[in-house]
Amino acid sequence: VGNELKKQIGLSTVTKDGFEVSLSANIGTPRDVDMVLENDAEGIGLFRSEFIFMNRELSPTEDEQFEEYKEVLSRMNNKPVIIRTLDIGGDKNVPYIDIPKEMNPFLGYRAIRLCLGNIDVFRTQLRAILRASIYGNVKIMFPMISTMKELKDAKKILEEAKLELKKEGKSFRDNIEIGIMIEIPSAAIISDMLAREVDFFSIGTNDLIQYTLAVDRMNSKLSHLYSQYHPALLRLIKSIIENAHKAGIWVGMCGEAAGDPKLIPVFLGMGLDEFSMNAPSVLKSRYIIRGLKKKEMEQVAANTLNLENAVEVEDYLSCLFADEN
Numbered sequence: 001v002g003n004e005l006k007k008q009i010g011l012s013t014v015t016k017d018g019f020e021v022s023l024s025a026n027i028g029t030p031r032d033v034d035m036v037l038e039n040d041a042e043g044i045g046l047f048r049s050e051f052i053f054m055n056r057e058l059s060p061t062e063d064e065q066f067e068e069y070k071e072v073l074s075r076m077n078n079k080p081v082i083i084r085t086l087d088i089g090g091d092k093n094v095p096y097i098d099i100p101k102e103m104n105p106f107l108g109y110r111a112i113r114l115c116l117g118n119i120d121v122f123r124t125q126l127r128a129i130l131r132a133s134i135y136g137n138v139k140i141m142f143p144m145i146s147t148m149k150e151l152k153d154a155k156k157i158l159e160e161a162k163l164e165l166k167k168e169g170k171s172f173r174d175n176i177e178i179g180i181m182i183e184i185p186s187a188a189i190i191s192d193m194l195a196r197e198v199d200f201f202s203i204g205t206n207d208l209i210q211y212t213l214a215v216d217r218m219n220s221k222l223s224h225l226y227s228q229y230h231p232a233l234l235r236l237i238k239s240i241i242e243n244a245h246k247a248g249i250w251v252g253m254c255g256e257a258a259g260d261p262k263l264i265p266v267f268l269g270m271g272l273d274e275f276s277m278n279a280p281s282v283l284k285s286r287y288i289i290r291g292l293k294k295k296e297m298e299q300v301a302a303n304t305l306n307l308e309n310a311v312e313v314e315d316y317l318s319c320l321f322a323d324e325n
């Protein structure tokens, strides 16, 4: 941590005109909590739980998972921790779940789709998270939701898991917030309806870009088209935030774009409530946000939405925020 940035430790993440946001970090394993604490993140906005499932022969048991979740929650000392349920498939596979060879794995049997097809795996994970919930401030998030039915089905299995635990006399917190990732265009478009069913959204720009722009995020030949500055993406993000707020829920972002110094002002202007990023970006992002006025960023966001393409957007923001980059 650089000296100038060290001064940001302990400060709140608030704009010059008094608008406060949450600044969180993304993690893959309990080991990453060190970095989260070192960089003074206010919570964990995305715990990619699939890393517990990878590089092993058999599925982790409920107790094994429980220990991992408990460790993260205890170490975070009541700060919010969003555990994302298993997001396997796409580019991430495990030997003990049968994923048939697919023509388009990123459009295939992945994440919540796979969990709803392997209910035992899903239920085991939910039970482990619920049991760990008494050790901290956990929130549960479902990845790759594309329909209302998927969300309702996932919530039903969660309720069943709670009932089971109750019957077994095992304790868990009662008021756990439930959220979904908005990372598929269909979810963004029906976000007004999805918002009625959850406590929060987290925008997953990594996937939202690839699905909105029809550009495979792993294809280096197309990297010039894979842009977080595309006006289509920014317009979509604006409508997600508006729909969330109309329904009275909060909305964060846990894709890479959330830590982009050029885009932070834009998302701030749009009213994003939480930014979650790689831990090393946290203090710089706090520094940036503390130097901005929300009211002014509303105008910047509006201007951005009227530019014609990603290059114009990036140039506009580079000029405005040259100091930060």
Ligand code: PEP
Pocket (backbone or CB within 6 Å): 046, 048, 087, 183, 203, 204, 205, 206, 207, 208, 254, 255, 256
């Ligand atoms: C995303 O898609 O933006 C995201 C945060 O999830 P992942 O990168 O794990 O797919």
Ligand code: MG
Pocket (backbone or CB within 6 Å): 183, 204, 206, 207
């Ligand atoms: Mg994703």
